[in-house]
């Protein structure tokens with residue numbers, strides 16, 4: 001896919017549903033009694049992987065457009081999978097589902113693509129093992145494939161070394177089945193969709209500061225779930241509207257859960273022109289967001305803000321190239337263990353486009369204002385890298401060619417059409 005310079009990106013769009021909430025709706029819907037009706041489901045490859053894994057465990061799931069009907073099997077109703085469970089490219093599926101599998105009365109084997117087989121799983125193997133789970137890495141490298149033999153579990157308190165919603169959610173899901181209470185404390189609060197959805201499904205879940213505490217459950221009750229648009233997908237259009245000359249873009253129904261809204265904080269720090277129209281509707285909080293071309297200034301992004309924008313750092317790095325002065329991103333070492341090493345890949349590709357960017361141990365430093373020129377961009381098959389460089393390409397001289405551009409299917413299959421729809 002090739003991109004070249006644009007001005008005047010104008011229009012209104014509705015982006016697809018939130019990826020994190022879509023995964024969780026499949027999992028909790030499968031474990032609930034009764035029907036769970038989901039609207040706004042993300043038809044990205046990652047969420048389809050979650051859907052197929054639970055179908056493989058005997059759950060009937062009807063899927064029509066962005067509506068999904070899950071015929072819940074109850075907490076103890078999953079069946080042993082006949083085949084290996086294939087999570088594709090999805091870290092969220094791997095880690096959250098492992099928490100459930102650890103407590104079943106059957107064995108399972110979890111595989112994924114080449115990227116998944118490089119991502120660290122020790123972070124869930126350690127706490128699940130402390131709960132009494134039998135979970136091992138088949139190749140002994142603490143990565144997938146994972147072999148999980150269901151066991152009776154007991155509650156623990158876990159001090160997580162990382163602020164990770166996947167680790168937290170894995171432990172909380174295992175905690176539904178454990179004897180006694182299970183709690184997780186994180187260094188900073190990570191996205192809280194699991195906690196909110198547990199509460200809606202009737203689970204006894206409490207939070208206090210950076211700790212979440214769950215009691216074992218007897219039953220989950222099927223729900224109707226309205227999923228707002230994914231702020232992580234909206235971020236590309238927020239950035240495009242701010243940095244592309246003569247632009248004004250409205251993005252409808254964007255989820256603005258306060259554990260996910262770090263990008264909005266960054267826009268404010270950078271001095272971007274952004275307005276919100278909050279929506280009065282059931283489900284997680286959402287707003288229509290409008291952005292206009294703005295003179296941006298550099299800022300420092302660190303600490304508790306990082307988990308609130310972890311997936312948006314690649315597109316924030318692009319914004320920083322168009323901001324006056326220095327942008328420093330620190331405390332973001334987690335970027336090294338995503339679908340690609342997002343620090344190295346951003347620095348390599350932005351340097352190829354002429355940006356002034358340096359990698360650090362836990363982030364990057366960007367001096368904005370140097371004009372970008374087109375280059376051949378290796379996406380490393382990482383969807384967030386491909387989408388970020390599409391926006392960079394619209395603001396660079398010459399052609400920007402993105403290799404492996406189809407990987408946007410993972411979280412935003414209609415991304416290129418939606419971008420082309422802005423006139």
Ligand SMILES: O=C(O)C1=C[C@@H](OP(=O)(O)O)[C@@H](O)[C@H](O)C1
Pocket residue numbers: 019020021092163164165166167169190191310311334
């Ligand atoms: O729980 C989730 O749905 C997610 C949590 C984050 O990962 P970590 O928990 O590994 O930080 C994020 O990067 C991922 O895209 C989705």
Ligand SMILES: C=C(OP(=O)(O)O)C(=O)O
Pocket residue numbers: 046089090091092093311338339384411
């Ligand atoms: C890191 C991501 O997803 P996952 O961990 O589920 O693969 C992402 O979507 O940027």
